Amino acid sequence: MATIQDVAKAAGVSAMTVSNVINDHPNVRRATREKVLEAMARLDYRVNLAARNLRKGRTGTIGLAIPGVNSAYYGELAAAIVAAAVRYDLRVSIEQTGALRENELAALSLSRNRLYDGLLLSPVGMGSAHAEWLNVDYPVVILGELIIEGPVDHVAMPNVDASRAATRHLIDRGCRRIAILCGPVGEEVDVSSLRHTGYRQALEDAGLRVDPALTQTMEAFTMRAGAQRAREMVESGLGFDGAFCVTDTLAMGVLRGLADVEVQVPEQVKVIGFDNVESSEFLVPSLSTIDPDHGAMAERAVALLARRIGQAELPQDREEFVSHFSLVVRESTGG
Amino acid sequence: MATIQDVAKAAGVSAMTVSNVINDHPNVRRATREKVLEAMARLDYRVNLAARNLRKGRTGTIGLAIPGVNSAYYGELAAAIVAAAVRYDLRVSIEQTGALRENELAALSLSRNRLYDGLLLSPVGMGSAHAEWLNVDYPVVILGELIIEGPVDHVAMPNVDASRAATRHLIDRGCRRIAILCGPVGEEVDVSSLRHTGYRQALEDAGLRVDPALTQTMEAFTMRAGAQRAREMVESGLGFDGAFCVTDTLAMGVLRGLADVEVQVPEQVKVIGFDNVESSEFLVPSLSTIDPDHGAMAERAVALLARRIGQAELPQDREEFVSHFSLVVRESTGG
DNA sequence: TTGAAAGCGCTAACAA
DNA sequence: TTGTTAGCGCTTTCAA
Numbered sequence: 001m002a003t004i005q006d007v008a009k010a011a012g013v014s015a016m017t018v019s020n021v022i023n024d025h026p027n028v029r030r031a032t033r034e035k036v037l038e039a040m041a042r043l044d045y046r047v048n049l050a051a052r053n054l055r056k057g058r059t060g061t062i063g064l065a066i067p068g069v070n071s072a073y074y075g076e077l078a079a080a081i082v083a084a085a086v087r088y089d090l091r092v093s094i095e096q097t098g099a100l101r102e103n104e105l106a107a108l109s110l111s112r113n114r115l116y117d118g119l120l121l122s123p124v125g126m127g128s129a130h131a132e133w134l135n136v137d138y139p140v141v142i143l144g145e146l147i148i149e150g151p152v153d154h155v156a157m158p159n160v161d162a163s164r165a166a167t168r169h170l171i172d173r174g175c176r177r178i179a180i181l182c183g184p185v186g187e188e189v190d191v192s193s194l195r196h197t198g199y200r201q202a203l204e205d206a207g208l209r210v211d212p213a214l215t216q217t218m219e220a221f222t223m224r225a226g227a228q229r230a231r232e233m234v235e236s237g238l239g240f241d242g243a244f245c246v247t248d249t250l251a252m253g254v255l256r257g258l259a260d261v262e263v264q265v266p267e268q269v270k271v272i273g274f275d276n277v278e279s280s281e282f283l284v285p286s287l288s289t290i291d292p293d294h295g296a297m298a299e300r301a302v303a304l305l306a307r308r309i310g311q312a313e314l315p316q317d318r319e320e321f322v323s324h325f326s327l328v329v330r331e332s333t334g335g
Numbered sequence: 336m337a338t339i340q341d342v343a344k345a346a347g348v349s350a351m352t353v354s355n356v357i358n359d360h361p362n363v364r365r366a367t368r369e370k371v372l373e374a375m376a377r378l379d380y381r382v383n384l385a386a387r388n389l390r391k392g393r394t395g396t397i398g399l400a401i402p403g404v405n406s407a408y409y410g411e412l413a414a415a416i417v418a419a420a421v422r423y424d425l426r427v428s429i430e431q432t433g434a435l436r437e438n439e440l441a442a443l444s445l446s447r448n449r450l451y452d453g454l455l456l457s458p459v460g461m462g463s464a465h466a467e468w469l470n471v472d473y474p475v476v477i478l479g480e481l482i483i484e485g486p487v488d489h490v491a492m493p494n495v496d497a498s499r500a501a502t503r504h505l506i507d508r509g510c511r512r513i514a515i516l517c518g519p520v521g522e523e524v525d526v527s528s529l530r531h532t533g534y535r536q537a538l539e540d541a542g543l544r545v546d547p548a549l550t551q552t553m554e555a556f557t558m559r560a561g562a563q564r565a566r567e568m569v570e571s572g573l574g575f576d577g578a579f580c581v582t583d584t585l586a587m588g589v590l591r592g593l594a595d596v597e598v599q600v601p602e603q604v605k606v607i608g609f610d611n612v613e614s615s616e617f618l619v620p621s622l623s624t625i626d627p628d629h630g631a632m633a634e635r636a637v638a639l640l641a642r643r644i645g646q647a648e649l650p651q652d653r654e655e656f657v658s659h660f661s662l663v664v665r666e667s668t669g670g
Numbered sequence: 671t672t673g674a675a676a677g678c679g680c681t682a683a684c685a686a
Numbered sequence: 687t688t689g690t691t692a693g694c695g696c697t698t699t700c701a702a
Contacts, residue, residue: 001472003695014673019697027671049450050394051695053385054678061396061428069404070414070613079405082431091450093396093428096417115384115426137336223617256617278405282558282591284619338679349689354681362687386679389694 002043011039022047061091062305063116065107066143067099067124071249072277073294074122077144080298081120088306090117101125108133108140118305127188139308141301144294153304154320157292159191162325163198164205166272166290167244171206173333175242175270178203179214181229181254182246183221195246195274214240218250226253227260234261241269248273248280248289255283255332271332285331293323337378346374357382396426397640398451400442401478402434402459406584407612408629409457412479415633416455423641425452436460443468443475453640462523474643476636479629488639489655490632494526497625497660498533499540501607502579504623506541508668510577510605513538514549516564516589517581518556530581530609549575553585561588562595569596576604583608583615583624590618590667606667620666628658 004022008015013036020028021036028036039045053059064081066074082092093116097103104126111119118139126133134140134150141153170178180199183192196215203210216233218225226245230253233240245251251273255265263269265285273280276291300321329335339357343350348371355363356371363371374380388394399416401409417427428451432438439461446454453474461468469475469485476488505513515534518527531550538545551568553560561580565588568575580586586608590600598604600620608615611626635656664670 004697005695015695016673016697017671020672023697029671032671046448048389048695049448050385050388050392051678052697054383054389054680054694055696055698057385057678059385068414069417070411072407072410072614075407075410075413076405078410078429079403079431082404082429086431091428091430093426094413094417095426096414096421113381113384223614227617252614252617256619256621259619279407279558279587279614282562282587284591284594286591339681340679350679351681351690352688355688358681364687367687383679386694387681389678389696390680390682392694 001048002045003048004045007036007039007043007045010043011036058117058309059115060089061093061116062302062309063095063107063111063119064092065095065097065104065119066122068096069094072279073247073249073275076277077122077294077298080295081302084299084302088302090302090306090309097122097125099124101127101130105130105133108136111136111138117309120301120305124190127190139305141305141308143301144297151318153308153318155297155301155304156320156322157297158322158325159194160198160201162274162290162292163195163244163246164202165198165325165327166274167199167202168205169288169327169329169333170242170244170270170272171202171208173242173266173270176208177211177214177240178208178242178244179216179233179238179240180244180246181216181218181226181250184217185215192246195244199244213238221247221250223249223253223256226250227257228253230254230257231261234258234263243269243271245271245273248275248277248287251287251289251332252279252283255285255287265332266334270334276328280328281330283332288330288333289328291326291328293325297321297323336383337380338383339380342371342374342378342380345378346371393452393644394450395424396428396451397637397644398430398442398446398454399427400430400432400439400454401457403431404429407614408582408584408610411612412457412629412633415630416637419634419637423637425637425641425644432457432460434459436462436465440465440468443471446471446473452644455636455640459525462525474640476640476643478636479632486653488643488653490636490639491655491657492627492632493657493660494529495533495536497609497627498530498579498581499537500533500660500662501609501625502534502537503540504662504664504668505577505579505605505607506537506543508577508601508605511543512546512549512575513543513577513579514551514568514573514575515579515581516551516553516561516585519552520550527581530579534579548573556582556585558584558588558591561585562592563588565589565592566596569593569598578604578606580606580608583610583612583622586622586624586667587614587618590620590622600667601669605669611663615663616665618667623665623668624663626661626663628660632656632658 004015004018007018085092095107104123122143131150134152185193185196273289276289280287339350339353342353404413420427430442439458457478466485469487520528520531608624611624615622
């Protein structure tokens with residue numbers, strides 16, 4: 001590999017001049033620039049980013065810590081983030097956390113190794129008890145799931161309002177016994193708790209009873225788990241005419257499970273999901289859902305991170321961006 | 336940030352000794368090691384990877400160039416690759432090519448910047464005409480799609496045999512007019528051409544006529560395109576009782592499109608896909624498909640790349656790994 | 671407008 | 687077993 005020194009020698013200038021040409025500094029005479037460019041081309045010179053990184057203290061790479069890229073939602077989110085990052089001349093390195101707290105915390109402390117200029121983190125396993133882990137000396141943007149009070153920027157979904165709208169939609173379509181499939185519900189500000197709040201609010205708005213038996217707590221947000229639970233709900237005689245699933249993946253499983261036990265959707269049970277993953281439009285029946293505009297979320301998250309990167313001081317004021325959602329009505333709730 | 340020098344000073348040793356401790360070199364007295372570890376902990380020392388990279392000429396990061404992580408197949412593949420890479424202590428940086436030749440070639444030449452120790456490339460747009468682009472001075476492993484004769488390792492799918500098995504399965508289930516949905520078919524060794532060859536072989540094996548009208552050439556392998564084409568095929572009166580889709584994504588669209596025009600699957604038309612993406616099991620009807628064992632492909636691809644990384648000379652002998660496939664029979668072909 | 675010197679933080683090679 | 691020296695390739699600073 002040719003170095004900047006080799007190019008300098010070949011062009012009969014100093015390394016600094018070559019550097020100035022590479023970085024488009026103004027004060028280079030045109031003839032000199034030409035000479036240097038010619039030498040660079042001739043030697044097939046490429047900057048050594050490791051050297052530049054060391055010198056500049058930046059890497060041009062951000063970390064993206066998400067549960068995993070093998071799920072429709074996070075896959076689509078990651079794609080949008082990579083695409084947005086390219087526009088800021090940033091590369092994206094994926095850290096799969098498997099939704100495990102320990103891996104999320106590890107991502108936070110490992111990024112410190114200065115491999116990444118910043119970190120986008122979608123926490124699922126960690127909670128507000130771990131807020132102090134966010135006190136790191138590089139930019140972090142929290143993405144989507146868990147809303148933690150912390151010293152970092154934040155891109156969130158309107159979890160409560162959107163869930164309320166989803167549940168309200170089921171009520172509008174005539175459902176009176178609406179189940180919710182979610183994770184453990186508690187005081188934490190995690191997806192399940194927030195979306196359950198929206199669900200509860202909608203029921204109360206309509207004067208419907210909140211039957212605890214209709215809150216179905218899932219261990220995992222997988223299609224398999226959704227399908228199995230749906231079958232159990234029918235076979236146990238729970239009695240429900242609507243199901244709000246906190247993710248589309250779960251909802252896809254539910255559609256499958258209901259088909260297994262020959263329950264008609266939407267005639268007997270109406271189903272709505274959350275995320276608007278691409279395939280939800282093409283299922284049979286197609287899946288009603290909430291579109292949280294993850295394109296805008298990705299765009300904003302990267303913009304916030306890019307803004308912080310390269311600022312000597314991490315600003316005190318932290319920004320919170322809540323995306324807009326829309327209700328997407330499809331066949332699973334009667335079109 | 337504390338440097339290795341700071342730690343050395345604090346522990347009363349030289350920087351080299353600290354380095355030896357960090358890298359688990361044997362010749363360090365236990366008491367010395369303790370002292371150093373204590374100082375490291377006290378100063379909250381973290382290695383500066385940029386410096387280490389510069390010194391070692393390695394980055395510990397590999398590039399993964401795939402069309403995009405927002406598709407079930409590539410999302411699952413990427414997840415498997417990231418997981419495998421972690422075991423080799425490698426990070427993965429995603430380059431989304433959008434299946435465009437220019438981006439694939441760019442990935443090949445940009446990795447040269449020494450940001451990546453090696454590159455995993457799933458070429459879709461480039462062809463054997465670009466084989467010389469593979470002559471780069473770092474390890475490259477070609478993954479899955481396009482089989483190019485070139486100076487690089489290679490992890491491939493058994494495209495022809497698997498497609499033959501898929502088509503054969505449709506024939507076994509009684510189909511006589513079997514359509515194939517694929518990309519442009521030519522002399523190239525790309526997915527579409529190879530899978531079309533398998534399709535043709537199966538028809539010939541069974542003594543069925545290969546009707547060119549049944550080869551449906553798609554612009555894009557998307558659900559939307561699949562759905563639209565399926566509707567057109569029915570409405571145009573093409574006449575077909577089976578459909579082999581070269582990807583599950585396409586097949587999901589076809590299932591949707593057939594539902595739109597009220598064609599029953601599998602009673603009137605049987606459908607089979609390729610890839611065995613996770614959701615294919617949970618569709619209604621569930622999708623028969625080919626499982627190319629992409630877990631094994633990912634594992635092997637990373638292993639090959641890791642083996643090459645750090646060898647001074649890139650070995651001349653190149654390895655070719657072809658994964659095993661299995662036929663997964665589900666409802667869309669009659670269970 | 672150009673160049674010389676210095677050094678980012680680390681580790682290979684060698685010396686003690 | 688530990689330390690010294692040198693240098694990876696680049697860019698900041700300052701001088702010419």
